[in-house]
Amino acid sequence: MSFPALLPSALRRLVALAGALACAALLPLAAQAADEPSPDTEQWTGVRQYLFADRPIADNMGDVVELDAPFRAEDAAVVPIGLKAKVDQTPGRYIRKLWLLVDKNPTPIAASFELTPESGRADIETRIRLEEYTWVRVVAETSDGQLHMARKFVRAAGGCSAPAGKDMEAALARLGKVKFKLEGEVQQGKPTLAQVMVSHPNNSGMQMDQVTRLFVPPHYIRHVEVAYAGKVIMSADVDFSISENPNFRFYFTPQAGSGELTAKVVDSKDLTFSSTLSLGKTGT
Amino acid sequence: MPLALAAALLLTAATPAPDAVSEVAPGVFVHLGQVAEAARDNAGDTSNWAFVVGERCVAVIDAGGSEATGRALAAAVRARTALPVCALVITHGHPDHLLGLPALAAALAPQRQIAAERLPAAVAARRGTYQALAQRQLELAAPPVIAVPGETVNGEAAIDLGGRRLVLRAWKTAHTDHDLTVFDEASRTLFAGDLLFVGHLPVLDGSLGGWLAQAPALRALGAARTVPGHGPVSSAAGWDAQTAYLAGLRDAVRAALGRHQTLQQAVAGIDAPAGWAMTELYHRRNVTAAYSELEWED
Ligand SMILES: [Zn+2]
Numbered sequence: 281m282s283f284p285a286l287l288p289s290a291l292r293r294l295v296a297l298a299g300a301l302a303c304a305a306l307l308p309l310a311a312q313a314a315d316e317p318s319p320d321t322e323q324w325t326g327v328r329q330y331l332f333a334d335r336p337i338a339d340n341m342g343d344v345v346e347l348d349a350p351f352r353a354e355d356a357a358v359v360p361i362g363l364k365a366k367v368d369q370t371p372g373r374y375i376r377k378l379w380l381l382v383d384k385n386p387t388p389i390a391a392s393f394e395l396t397p398e399s400g401r402a403d404i405e406t407r408i409r410l411e412e413y414t415w416v417r418v419v420a421e422t423s424d425g426q427l428h429m430a431r432k433f434v435r436a437a438g439g440c441s442a443p444a445g446k447d448m449e450a451a452l453a454r455l456g457k458v459k460f461k462l463e464g465e466v467q468q469g470k471p472t473l474a475q476v477m478v479s480h481p482n483n484s485g486m487q488m489d490q491v492t493r494l495f496v497p498p499h500y501i502r503h504v505e506v507a508y509a510g511k512v513i514m515s516a517d518v519d520f521s522i523s524e525n526p527n528f529r530f531y532f533t534p535q536a537g538s539g540e541l542t543a544k545v546v547d548s549k550d551l552t553f554s555s556t557l558s559l560g561k562t563g564t
Numbered sequence: 565m566p567l568a569l570a571a572a573l574l575l576t577a578a579t580p581a582p583d584a585v586s587e588v589a590p591g592v593f594v595h596l597g598q599v600a601e602a603a604r605d606n607a608g609d610t611s612n613w614a615f616v617v618g619e620r621c622v623a624v625i626d627a628g629g630s631e632a633t634g635r636a637l638a639a640a641v642r643a644r645t646a647l648p649v650c651a652l653v654i655t656h657g658h659p660d661h662l663l664g665l666p667a668l669a670a671a672l673a674p675q676r677q678i679a680a681e682r683l684p685a686a687v688a689a690r691r692g693t694y695q696a697l698a699q700r701q702l703e704l705a706a707p708p709v710i711a712v713p714g715e716t717v718n719g720e721a722a723i724d725l726g727g728r729r730l731v732l733r734a735w736k737t738a739h740t741d742h743d744l745t746v747f748d749e750a751s752r753t754l755f756a757g758d759l760l761f762v763g764h765l766p767v768l769d770g771s772l773g774g775w776l777a778q779a780p781a782l783r784a785l786g787a788a789r790t791v792p793g794h795g796p797v798s799s800a801a802g803w804d805a806q807t808a809y810l811a812g813l814r815d816a817v818r819a820a821l822g823r824h825q826t827l828q829q830a831v832a833g834i835d836a837p838a839g840w841a842m843t844e845l846y847h848r849r850n851v852t853a854a855y856s857e858l859e860w861e862d
Contacts, residue, residue, distance in 0.1 A: 350828070354849040356693070358856050360827045405826065407856070412696075446853065447737045447771050448685065454860070463824045479860065525856065529826070 316433045319415055323383040331379065331389070337419065337427040342366065344428035345375070345420035348405075352435045356410045357445065358523045359434065363418045365402035369395070369471075375402035377421040382521055384414035386484065390521035399513045400471030400533035407523040410436045445481055445524035454479040458543050458555035463529065466559060471531040476506055476543045478527070478553065484520035501526050503546040508532040509539040534559060582609050582636035583643070589751035591617040591728070593644060594791050595637070597628065599764045599841050602660060604703040607632040611660040614755055614791055615641050616748050618725020621650035624674065625746050625755045626793075627664030630702055634664030638671035649674040651723050653732060654713050655757025655793065656680070656740045657687040658769070659694045666711050677713035678721070680734040682742035684712050717744060735759065735782075738775035739767070739793075747785060754787035762795030762802045765809070765840040768853045772814055779807050812837060817854040818861070830855050 328337070338344070348362030363378050380391040385408075395402045402420070417431040445451055457479040464473045482500045500520040506513055506528075514530045532541065541557040585593040597611040608630025615624045615637075622645055627634050641649065652674040654662055669677065687694070687710065695707035702708075723730045731747045739758040746755040758767065759775075759782060768775070783803040790798050813834075820830035836847035 348828070354831060355852040358827070358852050360831075362828075407827065411693075445689075446769055446857075447741045447774075448689075449682070449741065450737060450771065459860075477859065523856070525860070527856075527859075 317415075319431055319433075321383045321415060323388050324381075324415065324417070327381055327383075327388050332419070332427060335427055337429050339429050340431060341428065342430065344422065344426075345378070345402075345418055345430050347416065347418045347430040347432050349416050349432040349434050351432075353410055356436045358407050359410050360405065360407050361416065363393070363402075363404045363420075365420070367402075367422070369397045369399050369402055371397045372423075374399075374423050375420045376423050378402060378404060379417075379419040380404075380406070380408070380521075381417040381419065382408060382410065382414055383417070384412045385409070385521045386411065387519050387521060389519070391516055391518040394512075394515040396511070396513055398508065398511055398533060399531055401531040403529075403531055404514070405529035407527055408521050409523055410434060412436055445483075448481060451479065451481040451524055456480065456545075456551065456553040458545055458553050460541055460543065460555055460557040462557075466534050468534050468536055471533055473529060473531055474541065474557075475527065475529045476504065476555070477525065478504070478543075478545050479525050480545075480547065482520050482522055482524050482526055498548060500548050501545055502548050503544075504528065505544045506530060506532075507542045507544075509535055582607065582632060583640040585614075585640050585644075588789060588791070588797055589748075589753055592748060592751050592753050593617070593640065594797060595628075595640065596796060597633075597660075597794070599794060601842075601845060602629050602698065602701040604701075608660065608663060608698070608702055609633050609636070611658075611793055612791060612795075613637055613661075613664075615644075616725060616728070616730060616753075617645050617647065618728035620724075620726025621648050621675075623651045623653060623723055623725055623730055623746070624649055624668065624672070625653050625791075626655055626661045626757070627652065627668045629660035629663050630698070631664065631667040631708065634667030634669075635671060637664060638668050641672060650725065651676045651678055651730075652713065653723075653730075653744065653746055653755075654679040654683065655744050655746070655755065655759075656742055657683045657690075657712065658740070658758065659698055659710075661757065661793065662687070662712070663694075663698055663708055663710065665713075666709050669711070676715055676723075678715045678717060678723075678732065678744075679713040680742040680744040681716040681718040683716065683744075686740065686742050687712050735778055736774050737771040738778055740770045743770070745782070747787070752786065752788040754782075754785055754790045756782065756790050756792055758793035760790055760792040760798065760802055761806055762792045762798045763841055764794035765836070765842045765846045766806050766850070767846050768810075768813075768850045772810060772854045772857055776807065776810050776814065779803055779810075809837060809840065813850055813854050814858065817851060817858050821855070821859055821861075827852065827855050 346364040353359040374397050378393045382390050413435045416434050420428045459477045461475040504516040513532050539559050543555045545553040585595045588594050594614045597609050598606050602608045602610050613626040613628050649672040699707045717732050717734050721732045728750045733745050735743045743759050816834045831848050831851045834851050836843035
């Protein structure tokens with residue numbers, strides 16, 4: 281139980297950080313610690329009913345899943361979020377689904393991820409857009425059907441930070457490029473961190489200019505599927521809450537001999553993009 | 565640079581009158597906004613604006629960050645000249661340069677309003693965010709009206725003020741994806757918009773690679789003086805200080821990516837260099853933007 285012991289120092293660090301920020305957009309500093317609103321939001325009530333009906337959810341216990349999110353988003357267009365498993369992926373009990381929920385975004389269900397024992401670890405990192413100060417949640421469903429939630433209140437940044445992408449033309453020019461990166465040493469039988477990146481504007485299509493009547497047409501990634509050695513290890517349904525150039529870090533467990541990581545990505549116009557990474561001989 | 569320059573900045577930035585201008589060259593009038601985040605006590609006067617007076621008419625460059633700055637700008641123009649305003653040029657669509665436009669346009673009735681080609685789309689995608697931000701920061705009763713110029717430039721265009729020519733040039737993605745500069749040939753004054761920050765930490769909302777790639781061309785325009793978007797009027801040294809920061813940011817983020825650091829780790833581990841104002845607000849954001857751009861390299 282070292283996790284709860286860590287909290288006070290982490291909290292102190294965050295409060296100190298907030299104190300150092302001379303941002304006029306923030307509330308008075310003394311109110312920082314106290315300005316966390318009730319987590320029982322109207323949006324959560326609706327989403328909870330829609331996704332989970334009356335099933336019980338263990339809230340913020342920290343023993344199955346944790347949420348890694350910044351106290352304050354530096355850039356509202358690119359907010360790093362980590363969904364962290366506290367349990368191993370064993371065939372007997374594993375996390376089979378993770379939902380990433382953002383109360384105040386136009387579509388609060390940002391993503392859902394399906395995982396298997398072959399995933400190795402049910403850890404996912406991605407980046408999201410935030411429309412305003414909001415609760416961000418992860419709900420994990422274990423293979424025994426139990427639900428567990430972790431949540432954090434995230435403040436959006438001041439400045440000119442906006443959820444829109446920075447270079448619309450560059451994003452379109454590179455549209456559909458899919459790239460894998462291995463983030464650690466490939467060791468047979470051990471969960472190994474990898475990353476799949478998709479070049480895509482991931483536009484919401486919800487912004488319209490009142491003067492020019494120009495629409496940014498909706499165009500976003502809706503499905504990402506990663507397989508290793510022919511077996512799906514992560515399958516994600518996502519939407520435009522995910523940042524421009526969607527990016528997912530995940531684990532897989534390399535096996536003896538060669539193996540291939542493959543990604544299949546489908547967007548809202550039913551365009552399909554894919555990529556393959558051949559691992560060759562894995563280490564022994 | 566930086567400590568001496570930052571100290572000088574603090575002195576010069578001590579709350580200038582909202583309509584104060586200095587004539588930095590014959591017919592070239594510049595207002596230096598405060599190096600600060602927009603707030604009620606500065607009424608959005610947090611960016612530089614300028615106007616250039618020719619024999620026949622006047623061009624105004626940027627509009628400041630509020631209705632108040634738009635009105636102050638119009639008063640400053642009318643205190644100097646009765647000539648008509650033939651053009652209002654907006655260097656880019658960030659709210660601290662744009663929000664004064666409606667008040668300015670109402671007071672001065674510019675014949676043309678000009679920006680870079682991609683400005684309308686960029687502002688369209690951010691309008692709601694900018695309105696909410698301005699309302700909160702300036703403590704307004706209602707969200708401000710945001711208007712954009714109706715005429716756009718791709719590449720180069722010239723404006724004749726009567727015996728005086730201004731050259732407008734749209735750039736590839738750098739500070740934003742729609743940066744526009746104005747060069748006054750008569751005085752060789754460059755109005756760089758936010759392609760140049762002096763003393764105020766550069767803010768990356770476009771492309772780090774694009775900004776670094778185009779900095780030599782901007783510096784090589786051979787301006788006698790450059791009016792930045794934020795901070796005092798500068799010599800070529802301003803470009804060098806800015807490039808040192810941006811190149812340092814690029815190198816530090818590349819190194820973090822090489823070590824397989826996550827975005828969070830890079831943001832936590834890359835410190836801001838000394839000598840710049842506004843680092844608390846913008847450096848970590850710059851690291852975030854640089855990381856999400858540079859991870860696509862190789
Ligand atoms: Zn700007």
